[in-house]
Amino acid sequence: MEKDHPYFRRKTPEEILNELTESKKGKLKLYVGAAPGVGKSYKMLQDAVDLKHEGIDVVIGFIETHGRLETEAQIKELEQVPLKVITYKGKKFQELNVEEVIKRNPDIVIVDELAHTNISGSENEKRYMDISSILDAGINVLSAVNIQHIESVNDIVRQITGVKVRERIPDTFVQKAHEIQLIDIPPETLRKRLRDGKIYAPEKIEQSLSHFFTAANLSALRELALREIANDVDERIEQISGDMINGPFGVKEKILVCVQYGPTAEKLIRRGWRMAHRLKAELFILNVTSDNGEESAINEKKNKEWRMLAQQFNATMIVEEREGRKPAKVIVDVAKKFKVTQILLGQSARTRWEEIRKGSIVNMIMRETSNIDIHIVADGR
Structure with missing residues (x-):
């Protein structure tokens, strides 16, 4: 029988309890891109609309279209949970309303701009913390992020682009994702989208083309994103294989x-x-x-x-x-x-x-x- 095989072992009570606890939490799917404008939010919304047509309860918790017409067109079919309005220094800001999302209790909620820093006065400092609360409530989440916002690659991104990215998310949060999907387009296609005004406002186009969105930068960021996602796939395969064997390979480093x-x-x-x-x-x-x-x-x-x-x-x-x-x-x-x-x-x-x-x-x-x-x-x- 399978349990008698030398490479299989009985799980400990602690492992079983951890699995039961994790199974009650919502699942996280991340859409990762090499740079803004590759189509992460568009694909996320497209998938959400398809899921709705299949009878799944999908809502929008927060979405940022940046004025992109194709992205805005996807929103019309989906219910949006009202945002939370916070007044700070005399100005009003809109943030993800975690309490309302949990109260609404959909099957899936879209929460864009994963690396976002919440305005002062919010319950959590960072949006990924908001998402953790939603996942703990048993609600599945779709979210999107660019590769430069992941903490461990911060120095590599700075070396590539000369830009120090200040809004970052811990790698340990990314590892919680049940699924990661890379949204990838060639650098020249992305630069054409920028020139055509599909990413930023006209006054930002030329500066972006000559700074962050150079062909060299985009190629390097794309390679970084491809490598990180490939590593994630390898780790998931190792994890699946590791569940069937008794103990880790080799010496503990x-x-x-x-x-x-x-x-x-x-x-x-x-x-x-x-x-x-x-x-x-x-x-x-x-x-x-x-x-x-x-x-x-x-x-x-x-x-x-x-x-x-x-x-x-x-x-x-x-x-x-x-x-x-x-x-x-x-x-x-x-x-x-x-x-x-x-x-x-x-x-x-x-x-x-x-x-x-x-x-x-x-x-x-x-x-x-x-x-x-x-x-x-x-x-x-």
Whole structure:
């Protein structure tokens, strides 16, 4: 019988309980694109109309058409839940009305602009948090986002486009999606749509063509989106296969990211998470503080940002005082304590002059450890 097969095992009570809890939640479908204007909202609405024709109760919780006629045409057949009006600094803003959506209790709700930051006074800071509440209520959600808004690729997008994307969503939220669909069109087709006025207002067209919407940028973003979705498919296949076998493959990897107060710390953390995610590894973030324990206001702000990233990436944040030890010794002690298998350091962990006077941190770590891989991440931003 199947249960007697050596590669199958009986699920624990905790696993069964988790599955029952998850089964009561709504399912999330994400439409992902390489850039604005590829047709995410249009396809999402098109699918919603088809579902309505099949007798499924579908409503709109929030949709942003950006004045695109094709998108607006899709809305007419669908019921819209009234938006929540919030007054802030004397002005009125419209936001997704989570309470009304849950009260309406449809089978599926459309919630566009996943990376949106809610206006001050909203119950949640971010729209993805609103969607989490709706999913917890057992309502399925269709939503859309561009690849540049995903936290872990933020540094890559900035390197490609020169633009720092401020509205970002945690990768852990994206992983909750039951299905991810890539909406893909060639860069030249997208540029033609822009020139034809189908994406932005006329006054924004020329600037967009010569800045964010260059052929090179769009090609690189498209490749990034294709790669991320391919990785997602691979992970889902692995997950399905993994459900049938007893335990994980190979040795459990543990990755330690060492950050200091500089401009590349967040980049290191994101790089570390991407490695940890690919390797199914635990992630640790280490900051070595000075002996006097005094922190400037800027450093305290940095620490808060690192802790927020650590929380997003399910990482363990470690703040370790030097206590008379050299930084390399602190790193070695922490690596041994947590049985780390890989260490990430920034290229600027020590200047060339400091290496001449005090020795290389990398060499010192290598002398004191064995079977630990050390990765040096370039500072280029």
